Amino acid sequence: MxxxxxxxxxxxxxxxxxxxxxxxxxxxxxxxxxxxxxxxxxxxxxxxxxxxxxxxxxxxxARLRITLAELDAMDDQQFEYALRDLLVRDGWVATKVGRGGDQAADVIGDLVPLGRIVVQAKHTRVGGKVGSSVMYEVNGTAGPAHRADHAVVVTNGSFTRDAMAWGDRHGVHWIDRDRLGQWAHKGRALHELLGLPSRRSRLPWRRAA
The missing domain is CATH 1.20.5 (Single alpha-helices involved in coiled-coils or other helix-helix interfaces)
Structure with missing residues (x-):
């Protein structure tokens, strides 16, 4: 009670x-x-x-322009952020993901109707060259690990002939110093520069056997 x-x-x-x-x-x-x-x-x-x-x-x-000299002066992390901002400028919803264990993806972007792109950044001293091993790595992870429709390796240096030929043969795009100047400094959109299709494509690693 x-x-x-x-x-x-x-x-x-x-x-x-x-x-x-x-x-x-x-x-x-x-x-x-x-x-x-x-x-x-x-x-x-x-x-x-x-x-x-x-x-x-x-x-x-939208007005973003980055000169090659400015890109050369960056460190690896700054270079990756710059590539992310350039993708955003071009209309992609992009995120910097590069870190330890990133499975060959430093930036990932999505844009309807182009699909998903994986960017592997290779910042190097002027005159440095990127070899075929980078192409192999990107080719092996872009589709299976990141569900990407397109993959590209970007450097402020250059690529070996074998790397460019292997990338062209297996659908891994490459942006060397000359192309980087057109993209970053002259303002040409990456998907236009690479001629990416206006619909989701099936990359070699996603085609049925």
Missing amino acids: GAATVALALAVALAQAASRLLAKAAENWPLLIVIGLALATCLACLRIRRSHRNRADSERL
Whole structure:
């Protein structure tokens, strides 16, 4: 009985407190309306500011141009972020994923209707060359590990003849210093530069035997 009495008393007290709060709210409804309008105005201002910031970021990326000298001066991580920003400029939804165990993918981008692209970045000293082993690695992981429709290796240096020939033969695209200049500095879209198809293609690693 003691516990029931305490519970009943608590319930009555809560009800009385709620009643008092409602009465105060009724008395002060003009103030509550003013507060509500102020909060709504603040939220609207925040949304407008965020929209303006996003638009400014989009416009900045749309004008993005990076010279070869600027790319040469970057470290590996900065180079990967630059390639991500260039993909975003071209309309791709791109993410930098390069890290230990990245399975030959430094940047991954998606763009309807082109599908998914995997970018392997090879930042090197000027005059450095990328060999065929990189092509083998990208070819082995782009489809099975990343479900990619297109794969490309990008360097600020150059490729060996064997690497370019092997990539052309097996569907692994390559961007050497000259092509990188057209993409990054002159503003040509990567998918136009590479001639990527306007629909999802079936790469050699995804074709049925």
